[in-house]
Amino acid sequence: MPDIFVPSNQKNTPPIHPIEKNSLGLFSSLCKNPDGVSFTSQETDEEVILFMRRHFITNLPWLTFCLILLTIPSLLGAIFSAVGNPFLFLENTHTIIMSLLFYAGVVAYAFLEFIHWYYNIGLLTQNRVVDVDFSDLLFHDISITKLGLIEDVNYRKSGFFGSLFNYGDVFIQTAGNKPNFDFIAVPNPSEVIHIIVALMGKDKPHG
Amino acid sequence: MGDFVSLLYQLATISFALKAIFLLVSFLYGGFSFVMFNQIRTMNSSVHIGDSSSFFLQLLSLIQIVCAVSLFITTAVIL
Structure with missing residues (x-):
């Protein structure tokens, strides 16, 4: 006979595992839950969920x-x-x-x-998107936006090499006059979009 | 005799000009290496991308500075 009421402390919930960190190599272009990646304005409880930069083949x-x-x-x-x-x-x-x-x-x-390739990166945390641009030797720019301010996310995969090596450009449009974010030639752009959209859903206020 | 002196003078002028160009280029390369080292240090302090790879790049830029200074000294001494 099935149980109608099960106390919350006896429910058959899966054990909570700590997030498995992946090591980031010198030539890595996409890494979920990277180990040892951080940025200056990172909060103490903020975790980097996704690390991305141009596909190595673009070099x-x-x-x-x-x-x-x-x-x-x-x-x-x-x-x-x-x-x-x-x-x-x-x-x-x-x-x-x-x-x-x-x-x-x-x-x-x-x-x-x-x-130039190494320091042009995009980071995705559970709260924010970080875009690090290293344009040339004398200029670099770090843009950060909250996931709640993102209005639209899309990607474009074009060209022979893009289709062959599965990379494309990810565009993130933000609300108002905030700067838009574009991550060029990111590996597996559909998965990147999927992760961003999933995080946006979590970040939206409930009710 | 006059032609020979003129030829020697021309060769000396070319040699001097080349020496000046080589010194200038090696000096610029040294400056470039210093700027690059500083920029990598700044980027590593703002974004930390792994322990070993950031250290490796910093080390590479330091090696480049050593090479640039050696090249400048070699150019100044040999020529």
Whole structure:
């Protein structure tokens, strides 16, 4: 015979587990419940639920460009040995310093592009959305909005690589004159939208 | 004789100009490395993205500064 009344302390509720944290690698683009991610204005009871940034495959153009640049000195050396060197007036030390400066420039460019990718992130907590923009070496911007102020969320997946590697742009429109948020080339945008909408539902005031 | 002196003078001028350009570029690279180190430090203080990766980037920027200073000194001494 089924029980009609079960006291609340005897209900068959599943045991409450602490949220399982996922470790965030150097090249991670999307991570749920990331471990060791925080920001300056984070409140004590606020947890980062989602960490996102551009898909790593979007770094392919500058990586290819750097590889091409790195082959240029050896390519020039091969051409000059075949055709004849027009820069014979240059001393060996000049050539060495020039090569070192060139390689240093390529490394600096690659490092800057990597930093640009690494620090352009979006964070989602149970209360807020945080957008960190690292535009260039001398400018960075951190925008934060509450989930309650979000009016519309949508995503756009376009292009061959976007469809192949499953990444797209997530747009978050906020109320009034608050800035809108856009997270470009985020992996699995439909899941991101799903998580944001679920959190928005939780964040809405009841009654 | 006059042509030979003129040629030597031209070569010396080119060498001086190259030395000045190399010194300027290595100095700019050093400045760029310092700015990058400082910017990474600022970003790490505002957003903390994992322990090891932030430390790794800070270390890389420090190595870049060391390389830039070494390059500047090498350029100044060798040329």
